[in-house]
Amino acid sequence: MRIAWILVVAGLVSAGTAWGAEHGVILQYHHISEDTPASTSTTPADFRRHLEYLRDNDFTVIGLDTMITSLRNHQQLPDKAVAITFDDGYLSIYDTAFPILQSFDFPFALFVSTQPIDGEQNGFMTWDHIREMSDAGVVIANHMVTHEYMLARTAGESEAQWLARQRAELLEAEQRIRTETGQSHRYLAYPYGEFDTAIKGMVQEEDFVGIAQNSGAVGFHSDYLALPRYPLGGSYADLESARTKFDSLAFHVSLLQPESPVTTSNSPSVRLQFEPGNYNQSQLGCYANSQNIPMNWLNRETGLVELNPDQTYNGRRWRYICTARARDANRYYWYSVQWINPGTGE
DSSP states (O other), X not given: OHHHHHHHHHHHHHHOSSEEESEEEEEEEOEESSXXXXXXXXXXXXXXXXXXXXXXXXXXXXXXXXXXXXXXXXXXXXXXXXXXXXXXXXXXXXXXXXXXXXXHTOOOEEEEOHHHHHTTOTTBOOHHHHHHHHHTXXXXXXXXXXXXXXXXXXXXXXXXXXXXXXXXXXHHHHHHHHHHHSOOOOEEEOGGGOOOHHHHHHHHHXXXXXXXXXXXXXXXXXXXXXXXXXXXXXXXXXXXXXXXXXXXXXXXXXXXXXXXXXXXXXXXXXXXXXXXXXXXXXXXXXXETXXXXXXXXXXXXXXXXXXXXXXXXXXXXXXXXXXXXXXXXXXXXXXXXXXXXXXXXX
8 A cells, every 4th residue: 555655656756737736634543343432433434434535536545644744844735635544543443444545545554652552552553554554654643652641640740750650651551652663753743632832842852743632724824833633523423524624724833822732621722823724714614513613803904803702611622623615616614722630520
């Protein structure tokens, strides 16, 4: 599968016609099964429908490493480029998703937490499974050792001790993956999609790319310490809603305030700056829980806006989603702001 994909990439580059986009989309899956927790599961039938839609509607499925390297270096991708990822290392990825993906000849990436694999935990793959996938060209990357909340501290733990523990676990997981597969891409998928500015700083110091779970397309100007992905499990597995995400575009947007997604507020404000693009500013809208968020334009000319929600949001994690329809296509620019309240349980 990997060799075939390299040849495809070489052909597209030499042709010089299919590559011309500054954006792509990263998809996130967990279980591919009908017998696992619904909120993180995609049925095999739905998963196959996703892949068929990508195949039949002019999408180019590329490796996560190809997408990240190209966009970081401002090298253009095929329009409608998609990378497929899986988190955690569940057995259904190996015995169900892997053969389906091979039948489509689609590359993908797997983020593994190493402790369940080392402990041969029920429902997880073994290192033999992972090595087989690695040998077939699957990108194997880091999801920490234990899959705990990275924001959680132990009793009496100082900030320096907490951050040192996170760093040690990050590097331990990376070394286990290198030892077992020979791969070391230095990509970290944050467990539960949770991080703060200190964690991002540590990830940057260790020369990792950080990958989150808040939705949106990726582009030249994305935050490579918290790249967005579209989760496609549970209620988000429906193709009718998923296909709009497959086709989405990346805003050039800066998150100005606050810097950290961690909050104790149930209705935090945020300040964003949207650079001009192939969309009408008047059609830019932001939402949470399918409800409009009031937008206070501080400077329309520069795209500076403040979101001041008039609702409260419950739960440990939620997001504000901003979209605008492209001027010349039935496609949407898409960006989301992640919020995390560590004091609230799941």
